[in-house]
Amino acid sequence: MRCDKSVGPRRVRSAVFAIFALALAAATLIAPPARAGIADAVRYAKLKNGLQVIVLENHKAPVATFNVFYRVGSRNELFGMTGISHLCEHLMFRGTRKLAPEEFSNIIQESGGEDNAFTTEDYTDYFEVINQAHLDVPISLEADRMANFAPKGFDSEKAVVMEERRLRTEDNPEDALQEMTQAAAYVAHPYHWPVIGWMNDIRGLTLADAMRYHAIYYSPQNAVIVAVGDFDGAKVMSEISGSFGAIPNGPTPPPVTEIEPPQQGGRRVTLRHAANLPAFAEGFHTPNFAKPNDAFALEIASEILSDGKSSRLYKDLVQDKQMVIEVSADYDMTSFDPGLFWVSAQIRPGVKTDDVLAEIDRQIAALRDHPVTGKELQKAKNLEQAAFVFGQDSIFREAMLLGLYQMLGNYRMIDQYLPQIDRVTAADVQRVAKQYLVDSNRTLGVLVPTGVLRHEMGGGAGGAVHHAPEFDPTAPPPRSGAPASPTALAPIRAAAAPAIRTATAEALR
DSSP: OOSSSOOOOBOOOHHHHHHHHHHHHHHHTSOGGGOOOGGGGOEEEEOTTSOEEEEEEOOSSSEEEEEEEESOSGGGOOTTOTTHHHHHHHHTTSOBSSSOTTHHHHHHHHTTOEEEEEEOSSOEEEEEEEEGGGTHHHHHHHHHHHHOBOOOOHHHHHHHHHHHHIIIIITOHHHHHHHHHHHHHOSSSGGGSOTTOOHHHHHHOOHHHHHHHHHHHSSGGGEEEEEEESSOHHHHHHHHHHHHTTOOOOSOOOOOOOOOOOOOSOEEEEEEEOOSSOEEEEEEEEOOTTSHHHHHHHHHHHHHHHSSTTSHHIIIIIIISOOEEEEEEEEOTTSSSOEEEEEEEEEOTTOOHHHHHHHHHHHHHHHHHSOOOHHHHHHHHHHHHHHHHHHTTOHHHHHHHHHHHHHHTOGGGGGGHHHHHHHOOHHHHHHHHHHHSSGGGEEEEEEEEOSOOOTTOSOSOOSSEESSOOBOTTSOOOSSSOOBOGGGOSSOOOSSOOOSOSHHHHBTO
């Protein structure tokens, strides 16, 4: 799901652009292989049990973040068992052979830290943000729940997940539309079903199902640990090795082999639902990072279309023609398998949906038919690169980047982000628009309001499914509540379709 999956543009204010421009100008004088980056300071180890460990010292503040990534998400599920990845995430907080339910979180909070977890289509992440002097606490606790999973209160926790589905999707017209549209876009690949799962499947899951699933996917060979913060890297690497090194592996997780066949014609679905405004979401099949020449060009295309008040869709549809309340374009190059390029909007009262769609089609056609200007291209590059550079001020973002890229293949790919963005040309943007942003490759979902949405309906913000409420990782850690979700990570796009709201998208660039 979106993490909030509209992982859309992060805004970098003009006050920092001058600094960034100088840094970028200096960087471009250096050949890419010699450019210093995040990866250069990383300590990496692969333990005998297959666990991969990444440690990065960052001494900007006396805090540390500890992340345990498991390569398991809804793409690893089967028909009839959807939602089990997210349910297992909930159950990881329901105790071990050593700890009572919720005792994990209580210990972290007593040590002055915060913990949370989230599930996406591709992976599950458990993380803690804590004073660096107490990093040993989450290290030992995470090792315990990897090795000693023994949840209590299964039925009550499953009921919590079912209620979460009702609030986040069934009572939320925009997320329900996204779910329906994505299901229509994918006919063979497991991206077809939502991260939270279908209600009937969740209802049928058992504790035995969860225990079997955990035994397969929650083992060292299927995990990546990332620690970033104000600590001695060699000491932390030794502590992690000592706590996790002896944990045995379960069965080898089966590979995901399903391949989505090429779409041969446009698809359209309609959702009739109580809603305050009509809306639509359309997804175009696109490649992921495995095709970098296309992926980075699509990244820039999404910037040009919807990032900022001077972007094409915002200026045309929100400001000039005043046809929509909000509009966004979003693309996720870091999905494990090929994903979707999303365009979505909430429509003003009295405006016809088909008229808005026609205007969207005109703007996308312009992207296909004419090269973008040099000024427009450079603005998009500046936004992407500035977000990446200034995102490194957050140790949580650094940890997320390192973990995600290691799961994608190699954490060192992080340092290719800036030069790859810089290489995108106007011809590249036009080429990918012609190849992918076409009617025959599109699935369109339209929301038709059947009445006014009751105040209590609508659930929470859509996104990657979390164990607890989210907070902004760029803000100082609160004294209570959950720590950062990856919703504001750069350039991460947590796997899932975007909500039709652009507020989440704007928080991410």
